[in-house]
Amino acid sequence: MNEHEDSQVTPDLGFWDTHRFMLLIALSITISLILVSISMTLYATSGAAQLDLSRPGYKAVSNQTLTKDPGFENYPTSGSLDASSLNDFKKLYEAQAVKAKAVDAFSGDPLNPESLEISAPEN
């Protein structure tokens, strides 16, 4: 009878053995927090954040991005060079150079205190 009773008694478990499920959850959360912190740091420091138009505040312009440019072909890296291939490159390059230079980006002075109406008032 005594032997049977002894076999029913649960063994003495330590603190960590008793709470190992909680420990697993806590550890998982901690690891995920560390990984999220690392990825957020990379996102902010790499310049990816500046290209991310899915952020709040950019919804109005996010559909205006150039997703595909059919005129921008990859120039073949292999093959012989002759007058024809040089001419092909010249045509491709000139067309894209015109596109690249078409806009004088970030020109103007929209942050001028006068245009923002934060300059000193005229007497």
Next chain:
Amino acid sequence: MHMPRKLIVFGLITTAIASVALFSSVSAEDTPITDAQINRIKSSCISAKNTLNQLHATDALLRVNRGQIYLSLSTKLMTRFNTRVESNNLNAKDLVSVTNRYNSALKTFTADYKSYEEQLSVALRIDCTNEPVTFYDAVASARTKRTQVNSDVTILHQLIDEYASTFDVFSIDFSKQNGAKNS
């Protein structure tokens, strides 16, 4: 023995006073904002922030679209043409040199835009009703950084032209060499 000590103490006090005076004059030069201007900033706060928000979004779009074109020009055309020239055992040194400078300018453009965008975000986070001077300074700093980004764009455009002229020189040399071989 006492005189030098007095002199040292006098010198220290004079230096401290001069430093304080210099610091305050520099601060005054940094933010020459009058009370009337502070009131104007406070009253125009909402409209200024709206303008900044719009600029923030349109500049981001400009950065994405322009950046894509500038990058494609390098990766799809310049670098690939240089590789082809080299694979034909021809001298692409000048073309490679311009391409390297272009890529370097593109990196500078990216870094400067990042700096400008961060500064503009800082300005947008400032409560211009409570901190008008800080807001004004942040906008002024963003303005300087935006001008720098525009300068980077100008440099990129110059290098695009330079690559075209280097290509023309290469084409002329190539035609001359081929003409000489054929004759």
